[in-house]
Amino acid sequence: MSxxxxxxxxxxxxxxxxxxxxxxLEVEGLSAxxxxxxxxxxxxxxxxxxxxxxxxxxxxxxxxxxxxxxxxTVVVLSRGMQLxxxxxxxxxxxxxxxxxxxxxxxxxxxxxxxxxLAATQQVGGLFHSTC
Numbered sequence: 001m002s003x004x005x006x007x008x009x010x011x012x013x014x015x016x017x018x019x020x021x022x023x024x025l026e027v028e029g030l031s032a033x034x035x036x037x038x039x040x041x042x043x044x045x046x047x048x049x050x051x052x053x054x055x056x057x058x059x060x061x062x063x064x065x066x067x068x069x070x071x072x073t074v075v076v077l078s079r080g081m082q083l084x085x086x087x088x089x090x091x092x093x094x095x096x097x098x099x100x101x102x103x104x105x106x107x108x109x110x111x112x113x114x115x116x117l118a119a120t121q122q123v124g125g126l127f128h129s130t131c
Contacts, residue, residue, distance in 0.1 A: 073099075076126075077126050110127060
């Protein structure tokens with residue numbers, strides 16, 4: 001495990017999520033944390049303050065831009081363990097306009113979807129481990 005806050009992998013594979021529980025995610029190659037932004041070739045903790053993300057209106061288009069810059073062709077957006085995190089409709093519109101498939105699900109379901117896709121696709125994801 002790396003103590004780095006950011007992981008970059010030259011293979012271009014998206015890091016797998018090893019465990020998900022309330023308030024904690026364990027990601028291959030990263031220190032455990034609460035929220036993560038993962039993409040082909042790496043990942044880091046997701047700091048909502050970077051884009052002003054709040055539970056409502058939710059995940060912003062700016063939140064997914066980094067995933068797309070890293071080559072994600074499919075994106076998984078987790079809405080939290082209690083589905084409190086919304087997804088701004090502008091975000092889904094942006095992904096659709098760029099031809100990126102989006103999966104939106106409760107966090108544990110999102111982790112399963114993401115890990116399945118990570119084996120064969122250029123997947124990115126935003127994961128929120130609490131409400």
